[in-house]
Amino acid sequence: MAKRVGMEVAIAAAEAVALCRIDVAAVYPITPNTHIAEHLAEIVADGKLDAEYITVESEHSSISACCGASGAGARAYTATSSQGLMLMHEILPIVSAMRLPVVMGLANRAVSGPLNIWNDHSDIMPQRDSGWISFFAENGQEAVDMSIQSFRIAEDPEVMLPIVLNIDGFQLTHMIEALELPSQKEVDRYLPPFRPLATLHPDKPVSMGAYAFPDIFTEVMKVKDSVLIDSKKTILKAWDEWGKQFGRWYKPVETYKADGAEVLIMTMGSMGETASIAVDELRAKGVPAGLVKLRLWRPFPFEEFREAIKGAKVLIVCDRAVSFGGPGGPVAAEVKSALYNDAGRPAVLNFLIGLGGRDVTVENFKDILEKGVQAINKKPAGGYIFYGVRE
Amino acid sequence: MTTKKKYPEKWTELNPGCMVFEAGSAKAHKTGSWKAQHPVWDNRKCIKCGVCYIYCPEACVSRTEEGYYAADLEYCKGCGICAHECWPGAIEMKEEEV
Ligand code: SF4
Ligand code: SF4
Numbered sequence: 001m002a003k004r005v006g007m008e009v010a011i012a013a014a015e016a017v018a019l020c021r022i023d024v025a026a027v028y029p030i031t032p033n034t035h036i037a038e039h040l041a042e043i044v045a046d047g048k049l050d051a052e053y054i055t056v057e058s059e060h061s062s063i064s065a066c067c068g069a070s071g072a073g074a075r076a077y078t079a080t081s082s083q084g085l086m087l088m089h090e091i092l093p094i095v096s097a098m099r100l101p102v103v104m105g106l107a108n109r110a111v112s113g114p115l116n117i118w119n120d121h122s123d124i125m126p127q128r129d130s131g132w133i134s135f136f137a138e139n140g141q142e143a144v145d146m147s148i149q150s151f152r153i154a155e156d157p158e159v160m161l162p163i164v165l166n167i168d169g170f171q172l173t174h175m176i177e178a179l180e181l182p183s184q185k186e187v188d189r190y191l192p193p194f195r196p197l198a199t200l201h202p203d204k205p206v207s208m209g210a211y212a213f214p215d216i217f218t219e220v221m222k223v224k225d226s227v228l229i230d231s232k233k234t235i236l237k238a239w240d241e242w243g244k245q246f247g248r249w250y251k252p253v254e255t256y257k258a259d260g261a262e263v264l265i266m267t268m269g270s271m272g273e274t275a276s277i278a279v280d281e282l283r284a285k286g287v288p289a290g291l292v293k294l295r296l297w298r299p300f301p302f303e304e305f306r307e308a309i310k311g312a313k314v315l316i317v318c319d320r321a322v323s324f325g326g327p328g329g330p331v332a333a334e335v336k337s338a339l340y341n342d343a344g345r346p347a348v349l350n351f352l353i354g355l356g357g358r359d360v361t362v363e364n365f366k367d368i369l370e371k372g373v374q375a376i377n378k379k380p381a382g383g384y385i386f387y388g389v390r391e
Numbered sequence: 392m393t394t395k396k397k398y399p400e401k402w403t404e405l406n407p408g409c410m411v412f413e414a415g416s417a418k419a420h421k422t423g424s425w426k427a428q429h430p431v432w433d434n435r436k437c438i439k440c441g442v443c444y445i446y447c448p449e450a451c452v453s454r455t456e457e458g459y460y461a462a463d464l465e466y467c468k469g470c471g472i473c474a475h476e477c478w479p480g481a482i483e484m485k486e487e488e489v
Contacts, residue, residue, distance in 0.1 A: 099408030160407060197407050205414035212409060219402035220409055226402075 002180045002246075009140035010035035010173040012181065013079075013105050016147040018043045018051075019187040023074035023194075026054040026065035028084055032117065034107045034173050036079040059084035063091040063102070070100035071208050073199035075151065078102065081169055082109035082123045089127060095162045096131030097224060098209050099197065101154030102162040104132075105147060108269065108320075109169035110356040118357020119169040121268065121320035124297075125330045131224050133163040133231055134297040136269045138254075140177035143167045145248055148182070149238055152191045156234045160197060161227060166297070168270040170357065182246065190245055229299050252301035253308045254293040257283055261290025263372035264309055264346070265316040268294045268331065271353075271360060275318075278365030289369045294331070302338055314372045315346040319384070320354050328384035347375055350384035364388065423451075426469025428484040434459045436481035443473035443482060 005012070014036050017025075025044070027037040044053040052069075056062045059080050066076040080088065085106060095102050110116040111123050124134065133153065137143040143165070150163040167173055182190075198206045212220050232252070243249035256276050258264060267275050272293040282289040292308050292315075294301075309315055319329020327333045332350035339345040351368055354360045368387065399405050406412070430443075434457075443460050444452045451466040452473060462473070474482040 097408065098410075198410055198412070205412075207411035207414075207416070208408060210409055210411045210417075216399075216405075219399070219405060222402040223405050 002182045002186060004178065004180055006176055006178050007140070007181075008035060008174065008176050009143050009167065009179075010107065011039045012140055012177070012179055013143045013147050013167060013173075014039035014043065015181055016144040017077050017103075017105065018049045019182065019184055020075065020077075020148055020151045020191055021049070021188075022051050022077045022151075024052045024054065024066065024069035024076045026056055026062040026069065026076065026078050028057070028059045028062050028080065029055040032081040032084045032109065033079060034081060034169070036105045036107065036173070040077075040079070059087040060091060063088040063095065063104075066102040067091060067095050067098065067100055068200075070095075070102050070196070071098065071200050073194070073196045073201075075155070075194045076100075076102045077104070079105040079107070081107040082111050082117065085123045085127060086111060089130075092127055092130035092132060092162075094209065096228075097220070099160040099227070100162060101151070101160050101194070103147070103150045103154055104162070104164045105143075106164050106166050107169040107173040108166050116356040117169075119171045119270075119320075120355050120357065121166070122322070122355075124164065124166055125321040125323075127164070128298065128330065131161070131228055132298065133159075133161055133228065133235070134166065135163065136166045136295055136297060137168075137172065138270055138272045138293060138295075140172060140175065141179040141248070142250075143172060144179055144181060145242065145246070145250070148187055148191060149242055149250070151194075153231070153235050153238045155194050156238070157195070157197070159227070159231045159234050161231055166269060171270040186245070190242065232296070232299050232301065235296065250295065251304065252294075252296035253304040254295055255308050256291040256293070258290035258292060258308060258312075260288060260311070262288040262313045262376055263316065263369055264290045264292050264312040264314070265318065265365065265369055265372065266292040266294060266309075266331070266335070267318050268297065268320070271318060271320075274360060274362055275365045277362045278369060281362070282366060282369055287369070287373060289372070300334060300338070305335070305338060306342065309346060312346045314349060314375045314380075316349045316351065316368055316372045318354075318368070319350060319352050322352055322355070332384065347380050349375055349380050351387040352384060353387045355386075358388065360387075421465040423463075423465045423467050426467060427487055428469040428471060429464055429467060429487060430462055430469075430471070430473050430482045431485050432459065432461060433481050433483065436479045437477075438479055438481075442476050442478070446472050446476045448472060
């Protein structure tokens with residue numbers, strides 16, 4: 001039976017990962033890591049989990065160790081944050097190209113400089129094209145559930161791709177929440193043992209990560225792209241089965257009061273909860289506002305996204321990272337390109353909010369939604385706005 | 392015997408993760424054509440220490456029947472490491488002729 005606990009989200013995520021019976025955790029054991037890594041170390045040291053806990057000298061090494069471990073046939077996990085992810089950057093596309101289903105818990109934090117450490121999405125956005133599946137959790141329960149789902153999806157023979165689970169740093173990782181921890185039996189029922197495509201073993205030699213000449217490289221990239229796109233089928237199936245088993249349902253794009261909404265606000269991660277309160281308050285006043293939450297960042301769920309925003313006149317995209325000198329926040333840029341060929345597309349407003357831990361309140365979201373309402377009749381200027389910047 | 396294709400013809404024919412299940416298959420790629428120089432051994436100076444054999448990053452230096460050493464030029468990259476490491480100076484790098 002699942003147990004209801006009051007627990008710090010990072011600790012709960014570590015508990016969930018331990019329930020997945022990982023074989024190897026390779027982590028950089030200090031800052032910028034979180035309690036996810038620390039608590040996993042405790043679980044292993046206490047003998048509660050038979051796993052190899054490798055404390056490496058950098059995140060470049062932690063992801064490399066996971067890559068090797070996964071190649072050897074181990075279920076491998078790593079956790080990191082901000083600068084740590086930047087240091088992993090070089091290895092990320094190698095893990096996906098080698099089809100190694102490593103799972104990473106990422107406590108999203110701002111990337112330096114200046115040194116900041118608080119929550120935003122500037123760490124994950126530069127990794128967008130690494131070929132990893134990328135999920136966003138909205139609350140502690142989702143961080144727990146999706147940690148477990150991640151292994152099942154990543155290791156599906158049709159997928160065999162690494163997954164990064166984005167869990168907002170501080171806003172989620174450092175909060176104590178009431179949540180349900182599934183039992184070992186329940187997790188074992190949902191998550192079969194890892195069956196690798198091949199393992200590094202001297203009895204049956206195999207080369208992983210071999211060299212590709214120009215006359216084959218394009219084909220390799222085509223495979224990488226199509227495997228990632230096709231992974232959505234498995235993701236949907238795994239979420240469906242999760243819903244049936246645990247009663248909590250997951251969708252690539254979640255909506256809240258979006259039916260009949262003329263103005264939609266789109267968030268990723270923890271901000272959805274605050275934005276939903278703003279939507280409630282405006283709806284109570286008769287304002288046709290609604291919320292769209294993007295859970296699946298890669299592969300981008302084009303169909304579900306179009307379905308979710310159908311009928312809206314204005315779509316407000318909240319970005320938590322800056323694409324300096326570019327077309328707007330990274331999410332808005334993608335949303336706009338996704339909508340380009342749709343005749344009835346809504347006007348898109350782009351706000352850069354919650355950068356480097358700047359608090360975004362219900363009042364802020366109401367203000368942003370009201371700006372969206374004004375844009376129903378007056379076409380917005382385009383571009384993007386640093387919301388709340390002191391002028 | 393069926394003749395093996397050098398490369399998969401279509402992207403759908405690639406092994407997952409480009410894994411290679413055949414040991415030693417890199418031998419099929421004679422990458423020695425990249426070099427601009429090649430090593431030439433003067434066995435009169437060679438003391439048969441085997442340092443060139445150990446240092447060659449291509450592992451293309453091997454021992455001959457007489458106990459001297461020689462490179463397989465189909466794989467040698469012409470990096471010159473063997474010549475640099477051979478302290479009696481038995482190896483000289485010579486320009487490739489075009
Ligand atoms: S390093 Fe020089 S001396 Fe030693 S075996 Fe090679 S050629 Fe001979
Ligand atoms: S030149 Fe370089 S590659 Fe060629 S034999 Fe010498 S060490 Fe090996």
